[in-house]
Amino acid sequence: MSETDKFIAMVSAKADVDLRLSDFQPRSMLVTPAHHVPRAKFAAIDYHNHLDAHDPADVLRIMDECGIERIVNITMKVGDEALAVMRRFHTFAPERFSTIAWMDWSGLQEPDFFERTVERFRRFVEAGACGLKIWKDLGLQVRDANGELLRIDDVRLAPLFEEAAKLGVPIMFHIADPDAFFLPIDRFNERYEELAAHPDWGFHGSQYSKDDLLAQRDRVFARHPHTTFVAAHMAEKPENLAYLDNLLSTCPNVFVDMSARTAELGRQPYTSRDFFLRHAGRILFGTDLVPEIEMYRLNFRFLETSDEYFEYPSHASRQGRWNIYGLHLPDDVLRKIYRENALRLFNLDQKPGIPR
Numbered sequence: 001m002s003e004t005d006k007f008i009a010m011v012s013a014k015a016d017v018d019l020r021l022s023d024f025q026p027r028s029m030l031v032t033p034a035h036h037v038p039r040a041k042f043a044a045i046d047y048h049n050h051l052d053a054h055d056p057a058d059v060l061r062i063m064d065e066c067g068i069e070r071i072v073n074i075t076m077k078v079g080d081e082a083l084a085v086m087r088r089f090h091t092f093a094p095e096r097f098s099t100i101a102w103m104d105w106s107g108l109q110e111p112d113f114f115e116r117t118v119e120r121f122r123r124f125v126e127a128g129a130c131g132l133k134i135w136k137d138l139g140l141q142v143r144d145a146n147g148e149l150l151r152i153d154d155v156r157l158a159p160l161f162e163e164a165a166k167l168g169v170p171i172m173f174h175i176a177d178p179d180a181f182f183l184p185i186d187r188f189n190e191r192y193e194e195l196a197a198h199p200d201w202g203f204h205g206s207q208y209s210k211d212d213l214l215a216q217r218d219r220v221f222a223r224h225p226h227t228t229f230v231a232a233h234m235a236e237k238p239e240n241l242a243y244l245d246n247l248l249s250t251c252p253n254v255f256v257d258m259s260a261r262t263a264e265l266g267r268q269p270y271t272s273r274d275f276f277l278r279h280a281g282r283i284l285f286g287t288d289l290v291p292e293i294e295m296y297r298l299n300f301r302f303l304e305t306s307d308e309y310f311e312y313p314s315h316a317s318r319q320g321r322w323n324i325y326g327l328h329l330p331d332d333v334l335r336k337i338y339r340e341n342a343l344r345l346f347n348l349d350q351k352p353g354i355p356r
């Protein structure tokens with residue numbers, strides 16, 4: 001055996017050629033500036049979180065530590081249970097917690113459901129809710145008395161959207177999910193590991209395609225110009241900011257929240273930064289992640305610094321095998337995204353339409 005062959009044999013013996021994808025945990029060798037951002041540069045409102053299972057005192061400690069002025073708890077409970085959660089947070093610290101109600105589909109089979117829904121909504125707003133969230137079960141799961149999937153643009157829901165305009169609170173939509181969730185869970189899927197761990201998150205083969213679902217939703221935005229809508233998770237289209245640019249340009253009544261989409265935004269920093277500058281008045285800071293100090297700090301690092309190639313905030317399950325880049329947003333943009341845009345939504349004040 002030649003010296004070269006011996007060297008090759010020695011090196012190959014050291015390499016684990018059968019490493020499983022799930023065991024592959026590469027560590028970046030890059031050395032670039034890394035900034036620690038302990039607190040948001042300006043008081044921040046987390047417009048998208050779920051706190052039902054949390055103790056307000058624990059959450060408040062984390063908020064104080066990170067400079068979070070207020071969290072909007074999107075309760076996932078309905079009826080009296082939801083009212084109780086709302087009371088628990090609002091009584092504890094009314095200046096620090098707000099609540100968005102959750103769409104209650106119970107009784108959908110009954111003929112007066114759509115009228116009752118409007119009444120339920122009114123009751124929640126009177127009790128202090130600052131909006132209503134409609135989740136992706138609409139369009140993917142919820143069936144009417146005829147056994148048909150209820151469409152997002154079903155005209156029977158129109159009075160609900162009109163009521164939101166009258167009450168001066170927004171409707172939040174989380175319709176559909178990432179593009180990859182509507183594709184086969186195979187080797188070409190960029191969210192393969194996540195979907196392999198949670199196959200029930202995949203919607204490949206659903207009755208309505210993702211494009212259908214978003215088209216139904218966007219039709220609702222256009223039909224109700226006096227109603228303010230918050231399209232959660234970058235309107236479910238952070239993969240295509242040109243689409244989103246068009247949506248925001250054509251629908252002045254729509255805001256987006258950036259929650260749980262840092263991974264998408266941070267892997268296209270040039271496009272994202274342009275988008276954030278262009279639509280600074282329409283983007284809401286939100287996280288949709290368990291309130292933890294390091295989670296918030298990663299979000300601040302993403303928005304405020306020009307750090308490169310670092311981990312995005314996430315739960316245990318990672319969204320994709322990539323890292324993110326900071327957007328280094330200017331102060332006036334940060335102020336709007338962190339706080340001012342959310343304040344506008346808290347004060348719609350029954351005026352039709354929204355200031356631009």
Ligand SMILES: [Zn+2]
Nearest residue numbers: 048050074288
């Ligand atoms: Zn959420």
